[in-house]
Amino acid sequence: MVNVRLDNVVKVFDKVIAADHITLTIKHGEFFTFLGPSGCGKTTTLRIIAGLEYPDEGRIYFDEEDVTEYPPYMRDTGMVFQNYALWPHMTVFDNIAYGLKIRRLPMNEIKERVYRVLDLVKLRGLENRYPTQLSGGQQQRVALARALIVKPKVLLLDEPLSNLDAKLRIEMREEIKRLQRELGITTIYVTHDQEEAMVISDRVAIMRQGRIMQIGHPREVYKRPANLFVASFMGRCTILKGIVRRSGEITELSVDGVKILGVPSATDMNIREGSLAVAILRPEEFELVKPHTPSNEFEGVVEWSAFTGPYTQLRVKVSDKIKILLDIDPDSQIKVGSTIKCYIPYSDTIILPFEEGREITYMEES
């Protein structure tokens, strides 16, 4: 178990900046996740930590040891690849035992440890099969066992669940979380699935075009996004652009003549009277009955509705420029074309400074 520190790490692939001055520290035993859209540099960052890629600039430290120039086999990391990279010419047993054989451990100890880890990942009985004879979930667990058995300082997981179906994905992520907690191993995880990241991580780093946008606890990142990108990437939302009428703990925006009150995501943000800002409205924060806390109130016509199972999505047209996305109880019988009122507490209305190049008044993202 170590803490991993990246200091100003830069990696450029012919003109694409895959890692852009990344500086961060991952603590002992922490479950840390890199989250971001495809191509943002998550895999690259992970591979730099593993030593499979070398940074153009910057250093990497395991505890206080500078490992920047170490080849991968001297770093003591356990990596699980997105495609698992199980060796087709070896049985499950041999795949898992490989790292120990390389370390020249006595055979009886190897056997003992392999069986222990097989129990841990619930694969006992499959040790003589070849990887091609396993299901996707089983292969994934072999890959995990193979990385865990060498008791690595850091466990590196590159989208380990992306090849699995939805149900298995949920099972396996709980499994991974359980193992990580049991072993207390520093774990760095890569995914582009924000829900997965929130469920599994102690902290997440949101990446975009090689840059870290925000690091924090999942709740913090979701509730207090550092910028528009993080806000929209972390979940579906309505984004409304307006002019700041009053700034402070409760900030007032005027959007197309409609008054919206909310709280700035952070205190040090550049939100002044007269400047442009956006309000982020998460669909699940809306209520149809007026809550006791002070809330924004909207009235409008239901333009569109969709039943999704756990909730029904609605789109409500408040004015020509304001259209709001909200989730309601799936049992409610609201029809398209009817007029409704909805409420969102000031405390759940997130205010962020407006960023040039993002001319959005209405947006829904998932």
Add this chain to the structure above:
Amino acid sequence: MNIQNILRKLRRELDWLTIVQLAISLSIIFIFLILPVFLLVVNSFYSGGTITFKWFERVLTSREYVSLEPLGGALFKIERTGAGVLLFIMEGYDYGIILNSILVALFVTIFASIIGLISALIIARYEFPGKNIFRILILVPLLATPFVNAFVVGKVLGRQGVLNFILRDILGLPYTFIVGGLVGIVIIQTLSFFPIIYLNMLSSLINIDPSMEEQAENLGARGFTLFRTITFPLSLPGLAAGATIVFIFSLEDLGAPIALKGAFADDLAGRVISYRIYQNIISTQGGILKIDPTTYALSVIMLLFAAIGFIAIKKYVSLKTYAMLSKGGRWSPRVRKLSWKGLILVYMFLVPVVIIASFPQAGVVLLAVTDWATSGAFPSTTTMKNLMALVEEPDIVRAIGNSLTYSAAAVFVIVLVGTSTAYVVARKRLPGIDILDIIVTIPIAVPGIIVAVGYFILFSQGIFSGTPFDIFENPGLLLIFSYTVRRLPFTARAVFAGLQQTHVSLEEASLSLGASRVQTFARIVIPLIAANIIGGGILSFVYCMSEVSTSITLASFRPEQGPITHYMSSIIGGGKVGVISYAASLGVLLMTAQIISMAVSNWILKQRVAFLGV
């Protein structure tokens, strides 16, 4: 990136495994391919301590080498003998050695292209009874039976041949046909090489996305228009690659000239560059006499023509894909049934083609199992004597032993070098790595006789004389290395293909689990590409066994170190008619080895392997 970063990057990529792999591979390729060829070029511009063009001048201005007026011969002429017999002679004009070689190579390329192209079109596009038999028979000429196949052609078409026997003695006609000289070479080489074009065309045609042709048909193109506007242009790279290889192979071929000149005293057949170079080297009698320095200029001219072909084709298609592995199509190809008229046309073309093209190989078998070599026009009795000679005749047993030893040793080095270079090229991000890739492919385009001349220069004097590498003492040792560099591409390409199909993350997983590069290479990489190494190694092995140019040239200095092909050349080239059957037995042995190893390596590599090489 600054210098420091570049150095750091180099240090990372150049781990010990890579350094050792590069050092071994590069030094072998350098000493046994690049340096000899380089010295050859230098020597061609060198005389008594100064730079000179006089050797080139001498070669290019002498009518012996280049003559715009024919020095003799005739494409077709009719003479009347004293006995009233009409002689029809076809042997070609003699335009001097250099022009002869180029003209022969051009005609062979044209004829082989026509036959290969039509055969490939028929096989790729039509369904008809017996198609699979034709597919196999059409490849028979690829079975290398050096010298003996040429001898068979002479035995059938020559003055005392089967054809004339039928005309004269059976039909009683007062005609005699004499086909030989350069025309004879063109016939023999066309028959041997057209399957190379066929295979390349076929794989191009099969790999054309059917929707391309369907789209054109949809727009109204049909029949020949479709072929001219879509099919042919799309398969042109395959044709061009095949044609270039045929051109180079024809240029460097020694089998046909040696057999025709040796066994039938056909002087015109010896008037080509390859034969002249060969003659000049062996006539030094092991260094006792000085070599004619024009040999170097001649060699450089031949190399130049081969290089032009190679560069042209490199620009056009990559020899990589072509060197041997051509995968079958992924689409269900466009195959049509034939009308009965079409069927007759197809048979009228294919039946003669496969019969004529495989008669040299059939003749080799016939020579081996009968007394045909000495019995006149037709064999009179079968015999096992010739085949038994393979295990009984001490000289033959020794030649076989030599061949096996050299080939096995060469394959050992080839596997080492081929696997190393393929691995470095496939996996390492080193600057200039593409050059290594080209160097490994280039031996396909370097004529064997050029390698032989280069060795003659490098290993006959200076630091190597008196060492085990002395060409007059140990040509056998040098043959191991000439086989190595000449047959390297087969293994290197097979291994490269294997590495491309193996995901890098399999190696990275091993590295991140603590295995060093060497451990990863031994435990992960090698087992994963074992099939490709074995398959490629087998191919290299058979082509070592049937290697001609350097074998017969170098072994002439020490006949007791000669491999099979040297033995064959000394029988047939020396005109020892009585024992030609022994050479035929060796030919049968070679064919058997080739068939078995093709089958085995096809099975191991699990893909169609277009095999080439002479």
